[in-house]
Amino acid sequence: xxxxxxxDILYGWGKFVFTGLGLGLLIGVTLSMAGIYRGLVDDxxxxxxxxxxxxxxxxRDTLGPYAEPSSVxxxxxxxxxxxxxxxxAGNVTYLxxxxxxxxxxxxxxxxxxxxxxxxxxxxxxAGRPITRAHYExxxxxxxxxxxxxxxxxxxxxxxxxxxxxxxxxSGGDPMxxxxxxxxxxxxxxxxxxxxxxxxxxxxxxxxxxxxxxxxLLEAVQASQASSHNVNVVMLRLAPGADEAVVARExxxxxxxxxxxxADMDEILVAKLIATSAKQIFMFLVILSxxxxxxxxxxxxTMTLNKVRxxxxxxxxxxxxxxxxxxxxxxALGLGAIGFIVGKTAATLWAPIFPKYVLLLPGxxxxxxxxxxxxxxxxxxxxIRAALxxxxxxxxxx
Amino acid sequence: xxxxxxxxxxLTKRYGEGDAAVDALKGVDMIVQPGEVVGLIGPSGSGKSxxxxxxxxxxxxxxxxxxxxxxxxxxxxWKVSDLRxxxxxxxxxxxxxxxxxxxxxxxxxxxxxxxLAGVSNAKARERAREMLAALDVGHRAQAxxxxxxxxxxxxxxxxxALVNRAPIILADExxxxxxxxxxxxxxxxxxxxxxxxxxxxxxxxxxEKIIPTFRRIYHIRDGRTYEEAGEARAA
Numbered sequence: 001x002x003x004x005x006x007x008d009i010l011y012g013w014g015k016f017v018f019t020g021l022g023l024g025l026l027i028g029v030t031l032s033m034a035g036i037y038r039g040l041v042d043d044x045x046x047x048x049x050x051x052x053x054x055x056x057x058x059x060r061d062t063l064g065p066y067a068e069p070s071s072v073x074x075x076x077x078x079x080x081x082x083x084x085x086x087x088x089a090g091n092v093t094y095l096x097x098x099x100x101x102x103x104x105x106x107x108x109x110x111x112x113x114x115x116x117x118x119x120x121x122x123x124x125x126a127g128r129p130i131t132r133a134h135y136e137x138x139x140x141x142x143x144x145x146x147x148x149x150x151x152x153x154x155x156x157x158x159x160x161x162x163x164x165x166x167x168x169x170s171g172g173d174p175m176x177x178x179x180x181x182x183x184x185x186x187x188x189x190x191x192x193x194x195x196x197x198x199x200x201x202x203x204x205x206x207x208x209x210x211x212x213x214x215x216l217l218e219a220v221q222a223s224q225a226s227s228h229n230v231n232v233v234m235l236r237l238a239p240g241a242d243e244a245v246v247a248r249e250x251x252x253x254x255x256x257x258x259x260x261x262a263d264m265d266e267i268l269v270a271k272l273i274a275t276s277a278k279q280i281f282m283f284l285v286i287l288s289x290x291x292x293x294x295x296x297x298x299x300x301t302m303t304l305n306k307v308r309x310x311x312x313x314x315x316x317x318x319x320x321x322x323x324x325x326x327x328x329x330x331a332l333g334l335g336a337i338g339f340i341v342g343k344t345a346a347t348l349w350a351p352i353f354p355k356y357v358l359l360l361p362g363x364x365x366x367x368x369x370x371x372x373x374x375x376x377x378x379x380x381x382x383i384r385a386a387l388x389x390x391x392x393x394x395x396x397x
Numbered sequence: 398x399x400x401x402x403x404x405x406x407x408l409t410k411r412y413g414e415g416d417a418a419v420d421a422l423k424g425v426d427m428i429v430q431p432g433e434v435v436g437l438i439g440p441s442g443s444g445k446s447x448x449x450x451x452x453x454x455x456x457x458x459x460x461x462x463x464x465x466x467x468x469x470x471x472x473x474x475w476k477v478s479d480l481r482x483x484x485x486x487x488x489x490x491x492x493x494x495x496x497x498x499x500x501x502x503x504x505x506x507x508x509x510x511x512x513l514a515g516v517s518n519a520k521a522r523e524r525a526r527e528m529l530a531a532l533d534v535g536h537r538a539q540a541x542x543x544x545x546x547x548x549x550x551x552x553x554x555x556x557x558a559l560v561n562r563a564p565i566i567l568a569d570e571x572x573x574x575x576x577x578x579x580x581x582x583x584x585x586x587x588x589x590x591x592x593x594x595x596x597x598x599x600x601x602x603x604x605e606k607i608i609p610t611f612r613r614i615y616h617i618r619d620g621r622t623y624e625e626a627g628e629a630r631a632a
Binding site for chain 2: 395
């Protein structure tokens, strides 16, 4: 038996291809939504991976440093290094902010780190590591910054000496790495007017400005103008050390919270991006329903346009399954064209998205199966309509 | 004596029930011999299409008897289990419009019938080409339907009706959209095919220009048939 569906598609290929193209763009949006979700999760995981840490030590009762604010004294690392199994410790600060550069401004996550310690960028794609104690920066490519470019962050100008890739916050903001001391100043040091005002307030407070206690006022004022806090202490463990045991020790003796990589993964994926993921999932569901409705409508309309041919086919002896197969094959063909167009479109426009879009082959395979399943389901209405066509309608009167 | 190709007696068809019931056929009698082309003429609403649908096994009569080549297919109930196969193998249809399938070429429009009967694609196409040649449209075998003229399309439709060697063809106003010359050509072709293949053909028509070509005519009025005497037509 000849393939009726194939012949019909070839006969009206222009209409079919353009319909598939429209459907494909919708499928492309659906695949991109899945890619955005995957990108969110992957950004979070890369964030954890690139820091080179096995444990994240943060303020007790917080989910910091990515999900909640966390403040830890920057000398806490000394005590942490004394715990069995801890090989290296690094203080890290995070601050999301807007920075200005020569061509405009960009929203970034400013990371303060100690070179050679956990928390430094995992690798560079251009330039060199930070070698000076101040005013050098490493920027992610997504920031749009170039090597040698000077950027202003609060009070000082920094020179971009290195570039990284895929170093973004869980919100998708590109990271800029600067020396820890600079980052602490950016995060905690107030502007000069505020400092003068604060000093005057402190001097006016008799508790801090006692005539009989020389040096007290200066000491208090100095403490107000500097900070010795960080957001997290990242630990790298010695080979063979059990991260769960070390984390338990830290919680018990150091009055701090310690998260393993699995814990952080859970916090990032299940808590921090959970709402975004649900939002995207809802979009996926709605787009899938819309795609199914469009396929159903198109196939139904195409079927109604062939009522006379279907009646003739039935009159001359075509089985119901021949008619149903023709419509089902057309729906699957439309779905297949839509998927190919959608996958191509999603792949082409993924790099244009400001956030990372990760299109996994597994998702593509699942998407193809879903598209074909939805197409098959969507053809049911049309098949039912075709099977109801009375062969007697081919005979006039 | 050969068996009549079509034998109908006391055929009735009632639509609806109770007060709303309409008797479209009130006892139709008809006999058509193999190789005979018979006209069926009647005004609108007289029951022509209903009779054609009953004979074409697409609607069920209410009562009566129908036999094809001596085999009873209906006797106050269907006597064949597979009406689809009956329609496919033993009845050919020619419609007012050709109703060719636009997405198939000319050959496949004809070959689709034997293909539906399980004949291989190659064999079915061979049979289709033979039939198209017999109807003088063999040179258009590879053409697409929209490329054909109205007359050519109707010839292809006749080829489709004949390709399975169906002993009966039901033609529902096959010349309605054609001019006189083409209409007469179609009737000539139907007569030739009836002679050549021994096919019994019933032509439903209003077309005054082709009515004189029939050797026998059944008039249908108010659900009853009246045969016009052969002598009268011969005269």
